Amino acid sequence: MKKLQAPQEPAISNAGPLIHLTKANALHIVKALYHTILIPEEVRNEAVDKGKEKGHLDALRIEKAINQGWIETIQVRLKSDFQKAAKTAGLTKAETAVIQHAYENHLIALLDDEPARTFARTLGITIRGTLGILVQAAKNDILNQQQAIHTLDKLTETMYISADLYKTTRKEIEKL
Numbered sequence: 001m002k003k004l005q006a007p008q009e010p011a012i013s014n015a016g017p018l019i020h021l022t023k024a025n026a027l028h029i030v031k032a033l034y035h036t037i038l039i040p041e042e043v044r045n046e047a048v049d050k051g052k053e054k055g056h057l058d059a060l061r062i063e064k065a066i067n068q069g070w071i072e073t074i075q076v077r078l079k080s081d082f083q084k085a086a087k088t089a090g091l092t093k094a095e096t097a098v099i100q101h102a103y104e105n106h107l108i109a110l111l112d113d114e115p116a117r118t119f120a121r122t123l124g125i126t127i128r129g130t131l132g133i134l135v136q137a138a139k140n141d142i143l144n145q146q147q148a149i150h151t152l153d154k155l156t157e158t159m160y161i162s163a164d165l166y167k168t169t170r171k172e173i174e175k176l
Contacts, residue, residue: 010036015047016112017130022058024154029137040076040097089119131169148173
């Protein structure tokens with residue numbers, strides 16, 4: 001299989017993928033794939049500020065990436081009609097900001113929660129979740145097959161992954 005080039009445009013992320021990958025010691029794959037990750041203020045608040053209040057080490061690692069400049073905090077001014085539709089879909093303000101900015105700027109949205117993913121798909125936004133990021137990193141030779149499987153196993157300790165999804169993701173990595 002031909003290896004893919006990493007996208008040159010930034011992606012915009014919700015907190016989940018950043019937190020999960022950081023806890024699995026794999027945040028570097030996001031940097032290698034997208035070079036710059038944008039996060040709305042609401043995501044920074046969730047991933048860094050609230051995480052630090054709770055004593056989570058992943059919050060300090062994400063804050064370090066922000067201080068290094070490859071994770072960039074942005075302000076997203078939510079449009080009322082967009083916010084209403086997102087609220088009806090049960091989305092948080094952070095998810096709404098990620099999706100609105102991705103939609104307006106034609107960016108990949110890094111999202112794990114299914115309601116947010118569904119909402120983004122209806123708008124034609126390209127989405128990638130934590131496991132999709134992992135598979136993409138293996139496809140792009142950022143991780144070798146053994147490293148990708150090890151990271152997948154580490155992710156099972158930090159996030160819920162159904163047995164079927166684990167098997168599917170592992171098979172996807174193994175066929176590379």
